[in-house]
Amino acid sequence: MSALPPLRVYYDGICPGCRRDRARYERWAGETGRDVSWCDVTEHQQTLRAKGIDPRAALLSLHVEEEGGAIREGIDAYVLLMRRVPRLRPLAWLIGLPGLKSVLRFGYDRWVRRRLAREGRLP
Numbered sequence: 001m002s003a004l005p006p007l008r009v010y011y012d013g014i015c016p017g018c019r020r021d022r023a024r025y026e027r028w029a030g031e032t033g034r035d036v037s038w039c040d041v042t043e044h045q046q047t048l049r050a051k052g053i054d055p056r057a058a059l060l061s062l063h064v065e066e067e068g069g070a071i072r073e074g075i076d077a078y079v080l081l082m083r084r085v086p087r088l089r090p091l092a093w094l095i096g097l098p099g100l101k102s103v104l105r106f107g108y109d110r111w112v113r114r115r116l117a118r119e120g121r122l123p
Contacts (some may be wrong), residue, residue: 004032004035004084005035005066005067006035006036006037006067007035007037007064007065007066007067007080007081007084008036008037008039008055008063008064008065009022009036009037009038009039009062009064009065009077009081010039010042010048010053010058010062010063010065011038011039011040011043011062012040012041012042012059012066013038013040013041013042014040014042014119014121015115017115018103022038025081025085028085028087028088029084029085032084032085033084036081036084036085038105041055041058041059042055042059046065048067051065051069051071053071056123057073059116059121059123060109060112060113060116060123061073061074061075061077061108061109061112062077062078063077064077064080064081066080074105074108074109075095075096075101075104075105076096077109078095079091079092079096082095
């Protein structure tokens, strides 16, 4: 049994790439992955609103809720998830570096907006 506190991940379950990333994460995480609950943003809009998160914002960026209720978003959410998987820890450290984190955030935001616009789902 894992000693890590549970996480709840709000992600775009309609996105094929997001679903593939989730499946890959679950494979690589093994037992640790059992402590992560995956919630499709489109199915949990009321829950998000109750937590003060606009569902449109959750569609534009990954949100992860920690056990105490704190929410991490974007690159910080990815870092939190990746730190749980031994093979991803070095990458989590790297993408968490302040200079690189800003560049990745900019690129990630642009990629998501383009994808959603192409799909006709840009909020």
